Amino acid sequence: MQVPNEGHVAALAFPFGTHATPLLTLVRRLSASAPNLKFSFINTSKSNQKVFSKIKPNDYQNIKPFNVDDGVPEGHVFSGDPLEAVELFLRAMPENFKNGLEGAVAETGAKITCLLTDAFFWFGADMGAEMGVPWVAFWTAAPCSISVHMYTDVVRNTLKGKEENGDETLDFIPGMSAIRAKDLPAGIVHGKLEAPFNIMVHKMGQTLPRATALAINSFEEINPTITNDLKSKLKMVLNIGPFDLAWPPKSFSDESGCIPWLDNHDKASVAYLSFGSLLTPQPNELIALAEALETQRVPFLWSFRDSSKLQLLEGFLERTSTLGKVVPWTPQLQVLEHPSVGVFITHAGWNSVSESIARGVPMICRPFFADQGLNSRLVEEVWKIGVSVEGGNFTKSATTKALELVFSSGKGGEMRENIGNLKQKAKIAVGSDGSSTKNFTSLVKVVAGCENA
């Protein structure tokens, strides 16, 4: 491939949840493909410390972190609402990023030649236009969730005044006929439509047509109808994932000994539980989950970060010390890769769903918020590679039913076959002649300014 000229790419990260990590993975892939480019990774100090601590300095020689204001006033006392820090940050945008860009140019002496931002940052359109450079938006979730944000006004107008039970289907949007109104992220038709976060994602949906390219950590074959519809509305739609298949990490940390523990278990016998980086189920659901696992004698590996809630499970942990293992964090990619894992009990965050597909592990989904309801519906009704917990939250009976379905029924076998087929499509997509590989080559050209690609 033509070696791109000198250039300076500014990457703007959304510093919460699992957004900055995949953006840094993308920046590292771009840097490896275009070693003449400089990259400035502009993010909050806290998030930069977290994401750069996971990689070796040698792995990011042309990537320099820059810290921006997180919007938290000096001496601020947090209320405990997880959204508070997010909304303080939203108020600091885009001024904090403008300051970050000025700092990056001043320190490197190189003007910005491309703006690569989390797709949430709709202001990238104006910033790119003012600087006269391409704006590449990066969506860290599935194509279907970006679609619902682009169609927000259509959804609101179509569903206005309809039955409020949430079962209305979105069959008026290409590829979304299985999606119900109740699956949507809050802020589209239900919830606080004027909350700062929802105003941001609404503006995102309206502004994306101005992006030079939209990059997505997914692969075209997972939902061709939605991808083709997005392509009809945007300048360039580049599905370039699954990242962890396209560019698997060279090493991993297993401080809690998860892999040796899994080595002592039978093939496809273990339930792996994890609910992402942001949330922990409420006490009643934690107890219901524990009761189902214990009663069914299902071996389990549980990623449980919130140590303040562990005392709820004390009796359970003692009684099941030879049945299961609870750890604060796991090497999830390697856990899902392990042949002993038979089901992934998940909140259906996109990175987790994508990783489970890439490793062929059926899912039991319990969505909580954001895009998780969309992902869960696709898992159960479109791809048929898992189930959603009946009733929408963990009870002993619903969890037991889901475990029996996946582990012991014919439907479970169908799920394993379906996810195996999807896994194969993902591997082809990131192969030498695959769609994601070709799209990534196009993205390098856009980012390096070689051509309008």
Ligand SMILES: COc1cc(-c2[o+]c3cc(O)cc([O-])c3cc2O[C@@H]2O[C@H](CO)[C@H](O)[C@H](O)[C@H]2O)ccc1O
């Ligand atoms: C990825 O697709 C999404 C995500 C969200 C979304 O994402 C998100 C990411 C974070 O790291 C922290 C968050 O707080 C957050 C929130 C979020 O959605 C908003 O969640 C609020 C509750 O925390 C509230 O429900 C609000 O109405 C949501 O918009 C949103 C939409 C997506 O398609």
Ligand SMILES: O=c1ccn([C@@H]2O[C@H](COP(=O)(O)OP(=O)(O)O)[C@@H](O)[C@H]2O)c(=O)[nH]1
């Ligand atoms: O014990 C854990 C739990 C989660 N993860 C990783 O954290 C990310 C969670 O992202 P997701 O989109 O599923 O959920 P979010 O954190 O955004 O709620 C995924 O890449 C997981 O592989 C991990 O490595 N170990």
